[in-house]
Amino acid sequence: MISQKATAFCIYEILKKYSDEHHIMNTEQIREKLKILYDVDTERRAVYRNIEALRCGIAIRPHP
Numbered sequence: 001m002i003s004q005k006a007t008a009f010c011i012y013e014i015l016k017k018y019s020d021e022h023h024i025m026n027t028e029q030i031r032e033k034l035k036i037l038y039d040v041d042t043e044r045r046a047v048y049r050n051i052e053a054l055r056c057g058i059a060i061r062p063h064p
Helices: 005-018 027-038 043-053
Strands: none
Touching: 005 027, 005 043, 027 043
């Protein structure tokens, strides 16, 4: 199992690889990729928290 701190990096990698301005991922899609790629089960709120942490140094646009 991956550490909680590493989950933010995994989310960053998922967003970098599977999303862009034309292919927006929702929270459920991110959670599915976390499970498939990294065997990480996480709550929806944890995804939001990790994205907020990433926003401190990386430009991540919110879904309208």
